[in-house]
Amino acid sequence: TEIYTLSLHGALPIFDADGGTGDGGIRAGCADTDACRPSAADMAGFDTLEVEVTQLCPNPGVNELSDNCGAWDYLAWLSVAPLPGDAGAPDAGDGGVVAPANIEMARFITSYHRETHWVVDATPMLAELASGGTRHFHWEFAPPWNVQPTATTVSLRFSNQKKGYLPAQKTFLFSGGTFDDQYNVGRTPVQVPIPANAKRVELWAIITGHGGDAITNCAEFCDHQHVFTVGASTYTKDFPMAATQTGCIADTANMMTPNQGGTWWYGRGGWCPGAPVVPYVVDVTKAAPPGQTVTVSYQGLRGGNTPPAADAGGTGNIDMVSYLVVYE
Numbered sequence: 001t002e003i004y005t006l007s008l009h010g011a012l013p014i015f016d017a018d019g020g021t022g023d024g025g026i027r028a029g030c031a032d033t034d035a036c037r038p039s040a041a042d043m044a045g046f047d048t049l050e051v052e053v054t055q056l057c058p059n060p061g062v063n064e065l066s067d068n069c070g071a072w073d074y075l076a077w078l079s080v081a082p083l084p085g086d087a088g089a090p091d092a093g094d095g096g097v098v099a100p101a102n103i104e105m106a107r108f109i110t111s112y113h114r115e116t117h118w119v120v121d122a123t124p125m126l127a128e129l130a131s132g133g134t135r136h137f138h139w140e141f142a143p144p145w146n147v148q149p150t151a152t153t154v155s156l157r158f159s160n161q162k163k164g165y166l167p168a169q170k171t172f173l174f175s176g177g178t179f180d181d182q183y184n185v186g187r188t189p190v191q192v193p194i195p196a197n198a199k200r201v202e203l204w205a206i207i208t209g210h211g212g213d214a215i216t217n218c219a220e221f222c223d224h225q226h227v228f229t230v231g232a233s234t235y236t237k238d239f240p241m242a243a244t245q246t247g248c249i250a251d252t253a254n255m256m257t258p259n260q261g262g263t264w265w266y267g268r269g270g271w272c273p274g275a276p277v278v279p280y281v282v283d284v285t286k287a288a289p290p291g292q293t294v295t296v297s298y299q300g301l302r303g304g305n306t307p308p309a310a311d312a313g314g315t316g317n318i319d320m321v322s323y324l325v326v327y328e
Contacts, residue, residue, distance in 0.1 A: 001159035002046075004037060029142040031152070038158065040132040047166040049126050050157040051078055051106040052119045053276075055141070055150050065113045065261055070148030073262065073273035075208070075319065076108040076141035078154060080128060083135075102138055103128055104321050107206050110141055110148065111274030112262035118255050119157070120276040124204045124325040126158075127167040165199040165327040173228075174298045176318030179209065179219045181309040183318070189297040192324045196291040203228055203235060203282040203296075205322035209242070209269030212316040217243075218302065219269050219316035225301040226280075228322070231294045233287035237280045241267035248272035288324070296324055 037043065055070075062068040079102035086100045105125045108118055129135065142148040171192045177183055194201060207226055209219025216222055225238040241247030247267020252258050256275035264273045271277050288294040300307065300318055307315075 001157055002038065003052075004035060004156045004158070029144050029147040030138065030140040032136065032138050034134050034136050035156075036134045037129060037156070038132055040130060043126070043130050043132045043158070044166075046126060046158040046160055047123070047163045048121070048159045048161045049123050049129070050119050050159075051122045052155040052157055053078075053106075053108060053117070054153045055110065055116045056152075057115055058149050058151055064115055068149065069113045069115065070110055070142065070150050071113055071261070072110065072142075072146065072148070073112055073264070074110045074142050074148070075210070076110050076139075077104050078106045079104045079138045079140075080125075081136040081138070083131070104206065107208065107277040107319075108141075109208075109271050109273050109275055109277065110150075111257050112260040112264055114257045114260045114274055116255075116257050116274050118276040120278065122279075124167050124170050124202070124323060127170045127325065130168075167325050168328040169195070169326040170204075170323045171326075173205075173296055173322040173324055174320065175322075176207070176300070176320035178310075178315060179224065179300065179302070179307050179318050180315045181306055183307050184299045187298055189295050190324075191293055191295055192288070193293045194288050194290050195326060195328065197328050198285075198288075198290040198326045200283065200327040201285045201288040201294075202325045202327070203230060203280070203284050203322070204325050205237070205280045205320060206277055207237060207280060207318065207320045207322075208271045208277055209239070209318055210316055211314070213311050213314055215311065217316070218307075219318055221266070222269055222302065222316075224269055224307075224318065225304065226318075226320070227299050227301060228282075229295075229297045230284045230324070231287040233284065235282045235284065239267075239269045242269040243267060248275075251275050254278060284324075294324075298322070 057069040082100040106122045221243045223242045244267035251272040
């Protein structure tokens with residue numbers, strides 16, 4: 001395994017009126033860095049990519065559950081800037097093209113007042129990094145209006161697990177959006193050509209629900225369903241642990257840090273505080289035969305139906321990236 005550590009501490013000191021630091025440590029919400037990876041030839045020898053993240057409290061001599069550690073469960077993610085010349089997305093407003101956004105590689109949820117350590121598989125992103133050389137990475141773990149005290153180390157772990165195939169092509173499928181009665185409107189099926197030498201095809205998605213109306217707190221605290229159709233086969237990801245009283249306790253098996261502050265134990269719609277978001281991965285090779293073009297469609301449901309219209313209390317949203325990944 002070759003490990004490349006990104007220096008993403010993002011130190012932004014906060015000073016009191018007397019010139020001292022407010023919490024004895026650092027505060028930040030995001031950090032950027034350029035990192036040089038192996039050459040393209042070396043990258044071709046890796047069939048597995050893992051993202052390892054360690055978040056530490058700034059002051060090791062102070063109790064984690066004090067203000068020494070970040071207090072809130074925020075979305076955190078590692079992304080990589082697109083390569084120069086990458087095609088952007090069509091702009092439905094004026095017919096132009098929007099510049100490509102950063103490409104999300106892995107997603108996590110910060111903890112309530114605790115240090116964390118995670119390792120999550122991001123193997124499909126080998127297709128994005130295959131060219132080797134220097135790329136620009138972005139780590140974000142708190143909103144700008146409430147930065148968090150933390151010290152973060154992010155590592156990319158490349159290895160060869162002798163799988164016999166590696167990701168050669170990834171096609172973006174669908175994103176999320178406001179989870180209301182308009183959620184599925186305008187979702188055009190995606191046509192994906194499958195190379196004749198494909199050995200494996202995977203559906204790969206990162207899905208989490210956040211926010212909610214005043215009554216059900218959906219999509220954070222409800223079981224939403226995500227239905228992908230690949231060719232003639234249908235695959236559904238749901239979250240029955242959402243809204244359960246202790247659903248996140250079982251997530252300790254997924255590297256979630258237990259005994260946090262806050263309401264860490266309640267089940268959520270696709271995530272738990274202080275844990276990585278495990279991608280939804282399905283082998284769809286039989287539904288996407290080599291040498292053919294496969295049609296992929298998607299819809300998000302609640303209780304098996306179109307999500308209801310937003311009420312006076314608003315509604316939640318689905319944060320999703322999804323790909324069809326071809327391995328050769």
